[in-house]
Amino acid sequence: MTATAHAASAPARTDPKVVLEAKGVIMRFGGLVAVDDVDMVVREGEIVGLIGPNGAGKTTFFNCLTGMYKPTEGTVTFEGSVLPPKPRAVVKAGMARTFQNIRLFGNMTALENVMVGRYCRTSAMALTSIVRGPKFRHEEAATRQRAQELLDFVGLGRTTEHLARNLPYGDQRRLEIARALATDPKLLLLDEPTAGMNPKETQETMDLIFKIRDSGLAVVVIEHDMRFIFTLCDRVLCLVRGALLVEGSPATVQSDPRVIEAYIGTGPDAPAPTPTAERPAVSLSKEEQA
Amino acid sequence: MNTSTLPNGARGTTAVTVSRPSMQWYLTLAGVVLLIVGSLLSWCYDEGVLGNVSLNVNPGPIQVFMIVIAVLTLFFLLLRGGLFPVLDRLLDSARALRALGATATAFMVAVVIVIALQTSGLANADPGVFVALVGAALITWGSWSLASDPTVDPVSVHMRGWVDILVIVALLAIVLFGAAYALGQEDGTVFVLFLSVLGGVSLALARSGLFSWIRVIAQRHRQVLMLGAFAVAFLFPFTQNGSDANMSIATQVIIFATTALGLNIVVGLAGLLDLGYIAFLGAGAYVGATLSYSAFATIHWKPPFIVVMIIGACVSATLGLIIGTPTLRVSGDYLAIVTLAFGEIFRLAMFNLDGNNGPNLTRGPNGIPAIPDLEFFGFNFGDTHDIFGIPINRFGNYYFFLLVVAAIIILVFTRLNNSRIGRGWVAIREDEKAAEAMGVNTFGLKLFAFAGGAFLAGLAGTVKAHQDVSVTPDQYVFLESAFLLAAIVLGGMGTVAGVLIGATILKLLPEKLRFVSDYRLLIFGLLLVLIMRFRPEGLVASHRRQLEFHEEDTELAEHVEHAHLEATAGSEGTA
Ligand SMILES: Nc1ncnc2c1ncn2[C@@H]1O[C@H](COP(=O)(O)OP(=O)(O)O)[C@@H](O)[C@H]1O
Ligand SMILES: [Mg+2]
Numbered sequence: 001m002t003a004t005a006h007a008a009s010a011p012a013r014t015d016p017k018v019v020l021e022a023k024g025v026i027m028r029f030g031g032l033v034a035v036d037d038v039d040m041v042v043r044e045g046e047i048v049g050l051i052g053p054n055g056a057g058k059t060t061f062f063n064c065l066t067g068m069y070k071p072t073e074g075t076v077t078f079e080g081s082v083l084p085p086k087p088r089a090v091v092k093a094g095m096a097r098t099f100q101n102i103r104l105f106g107n108m109t110a111l112e113n114v115m116v117g118r119y120c121r122t123s124a125m126a127l128t129s130i131v132r133g134p135k136f137r138h139e140e141a142a143t144r145q146r147a148q149e150l151l152d153f154v155g156l157g158r159t160t161e162h163l164a165r166n167l168p169y170g171d172q173r174r175l176e177i178a179r180a181l182a183t184d185p186k187l188l189l190l191d192e193p194t195a196g197m198n199p200k201e202t203q204e205t206m207d208l209i210f211k212i213r214d215s216g217l218a219v220v221v222i223e224h225d226m227r228f229i230f231t232l233c234d235r236v237l238c239l240v241r242g243a244l245l246v247e248g249s250p251a252t253v254q255s256d257p258r259v260i261e262a263y264i265g266t267g268p269d270a271p272a273p274t275p276t277a278e279r280p281a282v283s284l285s286k287e288e289q290a
Numbered sequence: 291m292n293t294s295t296l297p298n299g300a301r302g303t304t305a306v307t308v309s310r311p312s313m314q315w316y317l318t319l320a321g322v323v324l325l326i327v328g329s330l331l332s333w334c335y336d337e338g339v340l341g342n343v344s345l346n347v348n349p350g351p352i353q354v355f356m357i358v359i360a361v362l363t364l365f366f367l368l369l370r371g372g373l374f375p376v377l378d379r380l381l382d383s384a385r386a387l388r389a390l391g392a393t394a395t396a397f398m399v400a401v402v403i404v405i406a407l408q409t410s411g412l413a414n415a416d417p418g419v420f421v422a423l424v425g426a427a428l429i430t431w432g433s434w435s436l437a438s439d440p441t442v443d444p445v446s447v448h449m450r451g452w453v454d455i456l457v458i459v460a461l462l463a464i465v466l467f468g469a470a471y472a473l474g475q476e477d478g479t480v481f482v483l484f485l486s487v488l489g490g491v492s493l494a495l496a497r498s499g500l501f502s503w504i505r506v507i508a509q510r511h512r513q514v515l516m517l518g519a520f521a522v523a524f525l526f527p528f529t530q531n532g533s534d535a536n537m538s539i540a541t542q543v544i545i546f547a548t549t550a551l552g553l554n555i556v557v558g559l560a561g562l563l564d565l566g567y568i569a570f571l572g573a574g575a576y577v578g579a580t581l582s583y584s585a586f587a588t589i590h591w592k593p594p595f596i597v598v599m600i601i602g603a604c605v606s607a608t609l610g611l612i613i614g615t616p617t618l619r620v621s622g623d624y625l626a627i628v629t630l631a632f633g634e635i636f637r638l639a640m641f642n643l644d645g646n647n648g649p650n651l652t653r654g655p656n657g658i659p660a661i662p663d664l665e666f667f668g669f670n671f672g673d674t675h676d677i678f679g680i681p682i683n684r685f686g687n688y689y690f691f692l693l694v695v696a697a698i699i700i701l702v703f704t705r706l707n708n709s710r711i712g713r714g715w716v717a718i719r720e721d722e723k724a725a726e727a728m729g730v731n732t733f734g735l736k737l738f739a740f741a742g743g744a745f746l747a748g749l750a751g752t753v754k755a756h757q758d759v760s761v762t763p764d765q766y767v768f769l770e771s772a773f774l775l776a777a778i779v780l781g782g783m784g785t786v787a788g789v790l791i792g793a794t795i796l797k798l799l800p801e802k803l804r805f806v807s808d809y810r811l812l813i814f815g816l817l818l819v820l821i822m823r824f825r826p827e828g829l830v831a832s833h834r835r836q837l838e839f840h841e842e843d844t845e846l847a848e849h850v851e852h853a854h855l856e857a858t859a860g861s862e863g864t865a
Contacts, residue, residue, distance in 0.1 A: 066727060068723070068726075068727060087726045087727045087729075088726060088729055088730075088731060091727070091728065091729035092729060096728070096729075097727060099724065099727075103721050103723070103724035103727075104721075104724075105716065105717050105720035105721060105724070105725075106720060106837075106841075107716075107720060107834050107837040107838055108713075108716055108717070108720065108834075109854065112713060112716075115710075115713055116713050116714065116716075116717045116725065116728055116730060117728050117729070118710075119710060119713070119714055119717075119728065119729050119730045119731075120728075120729030120730070121729075122710055124709060124710045124711070125711075126706065126711060126738065126742065129705055129706055129709035129710065129711055129712075130701065130702055130705045130706065132705060136709075139710075140709070140710075143710070161851075161854055161855050162851055162855075163837070163847055163850065163851045163854075165837075165847055166844075166847050166848060166851055179728060180728070183728060183729050
């Protein structure tokens with residue numbers, strides 16, 4: 001098992017509170033086991049990386065966590081209570097996500113997109129909306145203001161009134177983050193947040209994720225850009241063919257021969273690479289993965 | 291500021307500023323003069339053709355249309371001549387002139403043909419018709435080679451507020467008198483010709499960019515437009531002088547439009563395809579009928595009408611919940627099928643609840659006749675009342691009452707649209723899975739739209755029962771649901787103005803024109819095919835819907851965004 005690496009790093013400090021705990025998550029599609037008995041723990045203020053070759057089941061695992069798929073087996077516990085496999089309940093509990101293939105509301109403005117994110121934290125119902133009393137107007141104004149703040153936070157303050165579909169690619173990814181943040185999450189799940197970005201945008205995204213973490217959120221990131229992952233994360237999990245292969249600090253995972261093997265796809269009896277030989281794996285960029 | 295860099299900003303590529311009127315300009319002017327003179331002369335010896343065009347200096351209706359076209363042409367010519375520089379920047383006169391010329395010519399050719407056919411040969415034609423024909427041809431010829439003149443995007447032009455409001459008032463006045471005039475025409479041919487002239491003139495104005503300007507103005511002064519439109523609708527009965535025929539049509543139109551507005555919440559806002567909406571109207575109508583003072587009413591409890599309205603609405607909404615709860619959880623196609631079936635089930639159920647097959651509630655195919663008129667505090671809707679010396683008859687009374695119901699539904703529609711719920715609906719239409727993942731209660735919002743739409747239909751249904759006097763199952767067949775949907779698609783999904791226009795067209799044409807009502811399925815089918823092909827977002831497009839129908843059109847998206855930016859900048863400036 002992977003316990004060796006984990007056990008070495010975990011009990012050393014006094015652990016912060018566990019936010020998310022996934023236990024024995026299995027997701028089968030017919031004969032295919034997309035996620036195979038994966039455990040994951042995320043603690044407060046932590047940035048966790050999730051890596052693995054294409055088709056390893058990372059996105060499927062996110063879908064299981066957020067209730068978009070109902071896992072075949074296993075439980076997801078958020079802050080001590082088991083989450084039902086319902087996206088809305090998951091968001092309400094405090095876990096929000098972005099999508100690998102951007103899923104913004106293209107014909108809405110940036111601000112409106114973020115305001116939709118506020119839906120679950122606001123309550124105006126039909127009659128309130130029709131009568132438009134002071135409570136309704138207050139809530140609308142607050143929603144608008146919070147959305148604007150979040151756009152400023154992710155650096156899109158000047159594109160408030162632009163249609164989401166007109167935004168450049170990098171801005172669309174950031175807008176998705178702002179929309180997820182609008183749900184007041186405690187844990188943010190990012191599915192390949194830098195896919196398609198240039199180095200400068202990637203750096204900005206990294207800064208943004210640090211900023212989000214510093215504001216008190218835990219973050220789980222799926223990425224293929226190894227440099228990005230190993231700089232950003234406190235802990236890294238590597239999935240291969242649905243199963244958890246390695247878990248540990250970036251340094252441990254980086255130097256684990258099985259990870260490199262999984263990425264380059266060398267045979268099982270190939271010589272274990274030395275730390276220097278591992279460079280190509282580390283610099284495996286998204287172009288190759290795309 | 292440099293507006294030429296804006297998307298859709300400069301239309302023409304040849305930026306010619308006309309300093310001195312050209313040859314073509316004078317040619318067109320001559321055409322205008324000939325058209326007016328020709329239209330003031332007699333066109334035909336026979337009085338019976340085209341609603342009498344046989345008098346000199348006393349133009350018949352068709353000749354009046356031609357004079358209107360000529361005057362419009364003159365207006366655009368003067369614009370071209372540099373008389374109103376501000377408007378000239380907004381409107382492309384060359385395009386408008388070409389469209390007007392084409393309309394006038396086509397029209398005059400049609401007139402000559404009609405005269406030849408109806409009076410056996412052209413022997414009966416008077417010189418006037420040929421003078422007018424030549425005039426029309428000259429306008430076409432002259433305007434054809436006029437250079438298109440560049441215009442600016444109307445969103446970047448800010449005129450004084452009162453100018454905008456004046457335009458709105460003028461527009462609404464034209465609508466009011468146009469409607470009164472059109473309805474006053476007894477002759478079917480004249481009515482058709484009126485419609486075709488209207489079509490041609492609208493085309494011309496659309497080509498000139500007038501409509502996009504008006505659209506910008508309307509968006510800037512939404513409240514004024516709403517109040518104005520309501521005032522026009524309110525004033526309409528006073529132009530009818532107690533005429534039963536037209537007020538009956540108007541009442542039919544308004545109940546149809548009210549129902550379509552309710553359905554528009556379901557279809558236009560929530561994006562749900564409801565093919566059985568008429569059943570909810572029917573449920574309300576049956577509640578209204580069975581609880582009425584009719585001798586045939588099957589329930590012998592007579593609550594005040596306001597209570598009946600609420601019961602009718604609630605019964606409809608409950609049906610909506612029963613249908614919606616299981617079906618809205620699954621994908622959209624199922625809803626269409628289930629609502630289609632529900633419409634049929636409703637009709638058959640009403641048909642069979644006659645005492646033989648079940649309890650006697652609806653008296654089966656006989657329906658519930660002789661429903662008395664409404665009465666509020668001694669005000670009987672069946673009586674004629676004089677207001678400002680103008681008699682307002684039974685239809686007028688219902689018309690005003692339904693106007694209030696329509697206003698309520700419009701209020702509900704617009705306020706829901708601009709709220710948390712409205713944003714949720716848009717998000718669902720855009721990407722339901724993503725909306726759900728962002729915490730939007732997709733099922734709840736869809737169910738609310740569906741049942742809420744049913745509620746409003748039930749409300750309208752209770753009034754309809756009294757207005758129709760009798761309620762029978764065959765008034766609530768699938769075809770009616772299809773027409774409601776057609777009104778929405780034709781007018782513009784998700785808009786109030788569009789649905790009102792669509793509903794008016796669809797209800798007015800068959801009432802006014804025999805041949806349209808004989809072939810109405812064919813004609814409306816063709817109309818819908820054309821709309822779907824050339825303007826899928828409908829006659830009046832909501833920006834959002836337009837974008838949804840043109841996902842690939844980046845230019846449109848940029849244009850809409852530009853308009854939106856201008857609008858928000860404007861509102862921040864004034865606030
Ligand atoms: N809804 C689904 N139905 C069937 N197979 C699926 C479904 N979603 C994902 N898969 C399969 O599960 C595997 C893992 O996919 P995914 O989670 O997208 O990988 P990753 O995000 O790590 O690249 C793939 O083989 C994919 O084809
Ligand atoms: Mg993936």
